[in-house]
Structure formats: structure tokens, C-alpha cells
Amino acid sequence: MALTLTCPVCGKRNGYEFRYGGEEKGPRPDEADLTPQAWCEYVHMNKCVAGIQKEWWCHKDGCGVWFTTHRNTTCNLEVDTPEAQS
């Protein structure tokens, strides 16, 4: 489907050049005192927002950079800010 993403290095490119890297969940939890719950939360759990979410992408078939962006999951459109209307 139509998906265009903006790579911070290469600019707007076809979505099929990228690999999805998951919902943005903050920094990887510290290993000291890490509980199975906290690890599971970081690795597996998702909010599955039907709307705008912050997420990771890798420009796999391009420059290889990892970056975050905001996308509306109900229409596959990248948005500038999380406040943008869906």
C-alpha cells in the first residue's frame, strides 16, 4: 500500500525500502534489578494505537540509518508532530 517515509538522511522514500522496528518504548531497561515483567513489557507489549504513534524504522535498502517518526496507523500517513490531527 502507499507508504512514504522520510529518512533523515535520504529524504522521502518508498515505504518498501524500510523495515519497521516497533513502537517507541523509551530506553532499553537497565539490567540491574530487571524483572521478567519489565523485560516482557519492553520486548513484547504494545499499545497498538489506532491513530498516531511514535515508532522506529530502519532505512534497510538505503543508507541503513535507524530513526523514529510519527505515523497514523489508520491511514498510513507520516505526520510531523504527535499533535497533528488524524
Next chain:
Amino acid sequence: MLRKSKRLWGDQAALKSSYDAVIIGGGLHGLAAAYFLARDHGIKNVAVIEKRFLGFGGSGRNTAIVRANQRTQQNVPLYKEALELWPILTKELDYNLMFFNCGNLNLMHSEAAMNTARMNVATAQFHGVESHLIDAKQCKELVPALNISKDITYPIFGAMYHPPGGILRHDAIVWGLAKGAAKHGVHLHQQTEVTGIGVENGKIVSVETDKGRIKTPRVLNAAGGYSAALSYQMLGIKLPISVLTIQAMVTQPLKPILDHVVSSGTYHAYANQTLKGEIATGAHMDAWPNYTTQTTAYYIKHQAEALSEMLPCLRGVKFMRHWGGLADMTPDMAPIMDGNNLIEGYYMDCGWGYFGFKSCAATGKYMAQFISSGNCPEMLKPFNLSRFEQNRLMGETAALVNYTPDN
């Protein structure tokens, strides 16, 4: 409309202010749970709340394949029971479900794949499910249209042959269960959206809808593709789910040429001929989460390429319809059925991905047991949510799925 038509499940009743159980989602899992709650457990004061219409979700969009040759010993018994239920339900619901047990042929394209199939076959046979390993020549004998030449991208080495599987008309089972549930007193509320779930002192007390509040001590989340979003939004419970659009299509109707479900993981394509003659074929999944249900030219090309190699007689045949639906995928390709623990009276039946059609009736039967007694039946215990925390993923897939960051 000139003809006065009557709904199979009668007129929509007025929404009551309280029910003994509220089921979110008028898909097959919700309808089956409602049917068995009312029929077997005397809980008849039940509402199924559906925001669009019955079967609007995956239940009316799937490619209708049923089988019981899964990979793990926790999964096979549930699917086996599900498969055995179709002829029984056809009678019980007094509705033609158009079950065609033509058998499934799961193609293998390498020696390594043949070895994996050997294990799968052993698991099936151990559980009393008929499944055989066959070679390429035997595949050709069963399905003459199949291309077993060495001169294709992925030559066929053999197949896992599962005679009792096949296809079932997906709309028919939606309508049949709706009719059955209504007969036992269940209220089916279409065009009604659940907007919130009320919890007090750790117990379910109500469900908010756009048509008003319903008091209830029990809620089942069977919202399919929306179950994870709903769970987080309404209860703050995150689930290990990614929601992806998955597509399927049918060709123009043809004379009978294919009397088995043929599937290939390597070609990423499967096909079967419906009783109307169309070749129903799927399924391409987007590689990133989205709720669009949009279709793509990219996928039409993929499917045309795969089919013209596997089944060359289909070259030049036209695709007639093409559609998308949502698949709520878990990391281990097995569903999540759990409840009455995080919140008293809250149950979930979700994470069914692209395989929740074939299991719906048996699952509804066990979920009804669960919801009526508050205790999880043995059959469903392996599917609990805490398996992810315990790092005991179920292994329904041999390799990691590719929509997660960790592949």
C-alpha cells in the same frame, strides 16, 4: 426494498441496562462464546455488542481454510475438536455450513522443510489427527494441476498431506451461530460501539457504549483486530500483539480443477477452489502494523507470479475481487485466552492472527466454560498471557516472524 425480508436472528432487541455477560465483538469468537454460554451454561441474558455488523471483521474476510495439523501439542487438540465440530454444528444450527473436507496439501521446497514436516506429521499422528508425508510424485497424483518440474523458482520436494481439513463457508457459520445464539435468547446489538469498560475495586461492573451504559459482572474482549487497542485504551492492559493488514483475492469462476487446499510457505501463497468455482487465494501481510485494510498492486503481482509457477494452468486467469482485513499477531503465532485474574470478570480471546477462523467453534465452547465458571478449562491453560513474561513462547512458528524489531 420491495421484498419484506426477515433477519435470521430476528429483530434487534432494545439494549437493556444490565446483562449477565457482555461480549465485545460480533465476530465468530464472540458469537460462538455467546451461543455456548446460552446453550450449555444457562447464561442466556447475554449481549453481543458489534460496532458495525456481524461478520464485519476477520470473520467475514478470511479464506475459510480449516485444518488441525498445527505444530505444537498444546494447539493440535483444540483445532482437532474444532474440525470435528463442523458436521455436528451443521445439524445443530440447522444451517448448511458448506463444509468441504477436501484435504490440505502443504508444500515443501527443500530437504530441511521435509524434515520439519516429518516432525509436524508425527505430532499430528500422536494426537490422532490424520496427516502424512508424501513425495512430489504423490502430490501430482493428488493435484494434477500442480507443477512439479525442477525448473521453477522453488521446486516441490513433497508435502504434508492432511485429508480431514478443507474449507467452510465463512458467512454461513457467522449467520448460523447468530441464529443459534438468538434462538437461545442472546441479544445481538449491531451498530453499537463499546467505548469504555467500568472497573470498581478490581471487578468488572459495566460497559459503556455509544447507546448507553450496561451494568454487567462479566466482559469478554473478542474484538479481533481491535482487541489489543481496546485493552490498552480502556483498561491500560498492554498485549503482545501487532496488528497488520492481510490481503486475499479470488479469480473468476472456473470449472472444477482443484479439489485440495494447496499452500506453500516458501511461495507465500495458498489456493483453493470454492464451491462457486473461484480460486480463493492469499495471503500477503503488510510488514508494518496498520489498521487500513487497504489492498495493493504489489500483492496482486506477487500472487500472479506465485500461482503461475505452482499452478501454471491459472496463467491468464483474471482476479475478480481483492480485499484486506486485520490480523492481530502474537510473537509465537498462538492466541491469547485468559481472564478473571488481572480484573475479576474480565476475559480475553484474541491474538488469533490469520488462523482464528478454523478454531472459532471449539474456542467459543471452552471460553463459555471459562466465563460461566470463572475457572480456566485445561484445554485453554497453555494460552495464558503470562507465558510471555515467563519466556515460554509456544513455538507455532519455526522461525521468528518478521514484523518485530528482533528478526
